[in-house]
Amino acid sequence: MKVGILKEIKLNENRVSMTPSGVDSMVHHGHTVLVEKEAGNGSGFTDAEYMAAGGKIVDTAEEVFAQAEMVMHVKEIMPSEYRLVRPGQIVFAYLHLAADLPQIKALMESRCVAIAYETVELPNGNLPLLQPMSEVAGRMSIQVSAYFLEMSQGGRGILLGGVPGVAPAKVVVLGGGVVGTNAAKMACGLGADVTILDKNLERLRYLSDIMPANCKLLMSNPMTVREEVRVADVVVGAVLVAGGKAPRLVTREMVSTMKKGAVMVDVAIDQGGMFRDIARHNASRPCL
Secondary structure (H helix, E strand, C coil), X not given: CXXXXXXXXXXXXXXXXXXHHHHHHHHHCCCEEEEECCCCHHHCCCHHHHHHCCCXXXXXXXXXXXXXXXXXXXXXXXXXXXXXXXXXXXXXXXXXXXXCHHXXXXXXXXXXXXXXXXXXXXXXXXXXCCHHHHHHHHHHHHHHHHHHCCHHHCCCCCCCCCECCECXXXXXXXXXXXXXXXXXXXXXXXXXXXXXXXXXXXXXXXXXXXXXXXXXXXXXXXXXXXXXXXXCCEEEECCCCCCCCCCCCECHHHHHCCCCCCEEEECCHHHCCCECCHHHCCCCCCEC
16 A cells, blocks of 8 residues: 655644654555655654655655555644545544534545544544543643743743642643543642542542542532632643534633633643633633
């Protein structure tokens, strides 16, 4: 098979869909790998490294689409690429179709075979391609939150872990899956007062066994979400509905009750997001 590795063109996306070691493995199994010029630069991989691994460098995305039987992206196909997809061609990427009707229509019209990383599922229900990215996103959500809590960034001017004599920040994590667990681990490690909300009682029981003492676990319901959001310094949206839109759990009314300078990080944004219309509510609040 001819496999094409495309350079990412979505804003602020620096990843690449295959590393040189992956190219080496594909070539070893008899495949031809076409790598768009400078596709790996954002991740620190040079064209020379891809060539040493057996990849063939091509100059443009148009050439990759024209020659490859399967094209690979990290993020979804962009509008400028819709016309390049061929009938029968395999498109393999994080597609997040539930919140992207134009992309759905474009892929259907192209008559390609579209496979979304985030829907690849093992017999036990695990999502092996989504899980590592969810681990990164969960941990990054707390790193980003700490930055935007700083007064210079419009935040409340508090530390996640507090200091002797000053209470730590209250971090509320909506969802106890892979993203939520990793976010909570990071926040707990920094000494924050952490609460995880989830609807799955068995998941909450499991988390009660592995999380530290500064992590509280609550059954999620609308009243509890309202109250926890009201007193939070940081809210992390981390609910996954595999293949579907994320539930809109935080409304504009809830945001209006929050502390000035509280931070909101919506990790579910690729699936439509969990926070309803927050950007237009109060531009002075850092809401991510």
